[in-house]
Amino acid sequence: MFGVEHPIVQGGMQWVGRAELVAAVANAGGLGFLTALTQPTPEDLAEEIARCREMTDKPFGVNLTILPSISPPPYAEYRDVIVEFGIPVVETAGFNPAEHLPAFRAGGVKVLHKCTSVRHAVKAEELGVDGISIDGFECAGHPGEDDIPGLVLIPAAAEKITIPMVASGGFGDARGLVAALALGADGINMGTRFLATVEAPVHDKVKQRLVAATERDTELIFRPLRNTARVARNAVSSEVVSILDRGGRFEDVRELVAGARGRKVFETGDLELGIWTAGLVQGVIHDVPTVAELIGRIVAEARDLIAGRLTGLLN
Incomplete structure (x- = not known):
């Protein structure tokens, strides 16, 4: 659907979803998202899209998180930049994206909407989004108020929706990818794991803290x-x-x-x-690889798990 090689998504992260990281994910065969609101203005977003295209000729998207605010940013203007620059997919999050869907549809932009509950995923499908990113309690950022971990949330959502679904929250290695596929998802979304990569535009002390931290931190x-x-x-x-x-x-x-x-x-x-x-997944982060090394490792080890350990259980 999104024209990428591997079922691995780098979701929008405030201050982090910049061209260096997104282009690296795209070049490694994953789906990366620039974070619209990391850019101070819609004009700055346009420049960041252009900068990313200088680094990759592969598909990437833009995250547009819609949150309540006394002085909200010009969401419609950010949306119009996404459409004008021919971005193939947008990751929406936060509030209901309904008011923006007609413009995205008219511009040929596919919408992947992030949800933290099955009921919200069902509603998003009814609204006509193209895919769901279902976010379990393990995630960094806002997990909602239901406290449902991915082991239950992913299959529960898979039973209710028919459009493609990406599993988010707690994913950082091949074991997580294989588990997500077994639970009914079509791929995984990673945030914290991509934060601990060479290309992530954050200070190395942040990356090293993620390596040193446990799932309890x-x-x-x-x-x-x-x-x-x-x-x-x-x-x-x-x-x-x-x-x-x-x-x-x-x-x-x-x-x-x-x-x-x-x-x-x-x-x-x-x-x-x-x-x-930072998400609970930091408990399984043990190094700071390049994005290409990380995605390549996850894909190779996932194939080995499926062909080896899981196939062996059938013999």
Whole structure:
């Protein structure tokens, strides 16, 4: 459907989904997504698309995350850039993408919508999206409020929807890919695993923290606000949890969770400067390969698993 060689997706990541990483994923046969809102303006997104096309002649997409805001970014203008520049696929996330679907359809842009529940996946299919990215509780960022892990969420969704589905949350190696295919998905989406690659445009200290961390080194923030987010555990995330558990409001943690602080973590390598997202999959991240090495390894080992261990169970 998306014209890529391997069923491996690099989803949109704020501050991370830039041309260097996306082009590397595309050149390695996967589907990479530039993150629209990482770019300050729609004009900057247009320049980033052009920059990415200088690095690859293979298909890539753009992520457009739609979130509530007092002063929302010009989503329609970002959308129009995606259409104008002939991007073949958009990854939508956050709020219902219905108002943007007619423009994407008219422009021939396929829509992969990220969901955290079966009911939302069903609704998205009814709206006419082309594919679903189903996001389990293990994921970095916002896992929703149902706390359903991928082992249950993926097959539950597969029973209800008929369009292609990508499994997201907790995937980082060949074992995860094979498991996702067995559970009914058509491929996997990886965020945190791609963060720990040579081409990821973040400080090396961030990558090394992911290698050193275990599956226990994340924290769920904003739970009392019913806007749960999974982030790397540090002093800032622990303070946020403490304030909200004591009855604090968002206003009481606003400065601590400011996106500008998280961006500086990626830029400076100061891991205690702000909050930054990381998934449970960091427990199986043990190196910082190139994107090509990572995708090649996952594909080769997945084939070996299917032809060896799994086939052997039938004999």
